[in-house]
Amino acid sequence: MSKKDAIFAEPLPQVSDFVFDQNVVEVFPDMINRSVPGYQSILQGIGQLTKRFAQSHSNLYDLGCSLGAATLAMRQHVSHLEQVQIIGIDNSSAMVERCQLHLQGYRSxxxxxxxxxxxxxSELSEASVVTMNFTLQFVPPEQRQPLLQRIYDSLKPGGALLLSEKFRSNSPSMNELLVDIHHEFKRANGYSELEIAQKRAAIENVMRIDTLETHHQRLQQVGFSQSQVWFQCYNFAALIAVK
Structure with missing residues (x-):
């Protein structure tokens, strides 16, 4: 059972950049479910899409796996395949350690x-499904296209990239609306104005979000034949790109 997220509940003398450290690990499930609208629906969709696109004799990757929620969603839908393995990768040692413990509780x-x-x-090869569940937005912008190119090159024909991201609108007024209703969502889930403001200050330097148009253009540029939003709630969306 994860603890309640109260990391930003008290006034901080200085708000530091957000990091995925041990404090975040302890509250991460609560944090992401109270902060990301539709998160559980996205996980269910990742499982369903993995079942459709995963191939025998291939690797499935969860890049930026955090505590392994998407890894588990993928794992539950590929037991019928031969010689398939799932590889979760994260650069937070605290996340990886807890993820490994978490996965031990599920037989498969x-x-x-x-x-x-x-x-x-990371080395990527012989992939049929690659998941990036709210990961690309933390990659430096200039590194995003090279990373997506490596993912595309690693995919088998017919393979798929499942990409979930927070996004911004091209329209300033629509973007303001999306941000406002997202904050309403967080308030409804018990976050205070102080928590919302301090979290926003902590994350603004480490999470740089793109427009959906930018995502689609970038996916096309690296070689994907088609991409489509399959889920959207407010300023959060999940896309699929097929090789």
């Missing part, structure tokens, strides 16, 4: 390995 015939690595330098 599908092998899973969790690695503490920087996804910008």
């Amino acid at each position: 015939t599908v092998p899973v390995s969790i690695r503490c690595e920087d996804i910008l330098h």
